[in-house]
């Protein structure tokens with residue numbers, strides 16, 4: 505099993521996702537500042553993964569605060585939270601995880617030393633819970649997939665796999681569950697310009713586990729659908745508004761339009777910690793813009809002449825009416841029924857779910 509974020513020997517180990525598939529490099533993170541850098545530079549990436557990473561980053565910052573005064577500790581911990589909040593704006597899981605860690609710090613009755621220990625335990629719980637959540641998403645997704653006489657071909661976009669989560673994956677979790685159940689013939693993976701998470705990361709995960717995978721360029725998806733090669737599209741999410749509008753990797757919106765045009769079911773797979781119930785619709789989701797170098801440079805090759813300008817939004821928003829169902833750890837729901845999905849979650853699990861403030 506692939507775990508992108510591991511606590512070991514008093515430090516956080518991250519699979520460096522910028523080095524895959526050529527090299528499998530693990531980096532050790534000891535300080536919150538280095539964790540923030542790892543999130544910003546996408547050494548660790550994927551909405552749930554950066555939530556887990558931020559949670560451990562909160563602990564790494566907390567353990568460096570030298571005081572026995574609880575109020576001074578909490579004030580300084582807010583500074584750690586603000587540093588981690590400044591890394592990437594779109595994935596609400598980052599803000600949700602930080603919110604859980606701050607809630608833990610405020611609600612733990614004890615010494616600063618005891619609060620620090622509880623913070624480490626909370627980060628570990630967010631990590632292991634996400635793995636279990638993804639397994640539930642995978643199994644509910646399997647049940648939601650179309651029933652076909654033959655095995656299915658699923659198309660996915662970017663990487664919503666084990667690398668993007670606490671393990672197992674969301675969209676790839678559905679593919680894994682279908683593969684284990686003998687219902688998946690093959691996964692088609694959009695390469696996903698400009699960062700190529702599909703070609704580099706989704707393909708790598710499939711090869712590691714012997715799941716048949718075909719990589720296509722993003723502009724081939726419509727042709728594949730027209731040829732009848734695709735039975736369903738399953739993607740991840742970075743932030744979902746209360747009405748089901750979903751922010752995900754750039755290119756997801758056009759994929760949803762093409763799926764609709766070909767009457768192919770389009771699923772979003774995401775934990776409920778990805779739903780921002782404070783947003784009424786997708787127009788309020790902040791969209792990260794990244795450095796244009798990601799567009800004009802592929803490896804060491806420059807692909808555009810000097811003198812051009814660039815626009816590099818890392819995400820787009822798919823309207824709820826293009827989404828067949830949102831698959832959560834509590835089941836698959838129409839995009840407009842997310843409050844019903846949340847209602848099925850025991851409040852005691854994450855009381856802070858409702859305050860995923862940025």
Ligand SMILES: CSC[C@H]1O[C@H](OP(=O)(O)O)[C@H](O)[C@@H]1O
Pocket residue numbers: 549550551552661662663664665668669673674675701739740741742752753754818
């Ligand atoms: C499990 S959902 C992961 C989600 O995050 C990715 O974005 P990035 O690679 O920029 O962190 C992509 O949108 C995936 O669908």
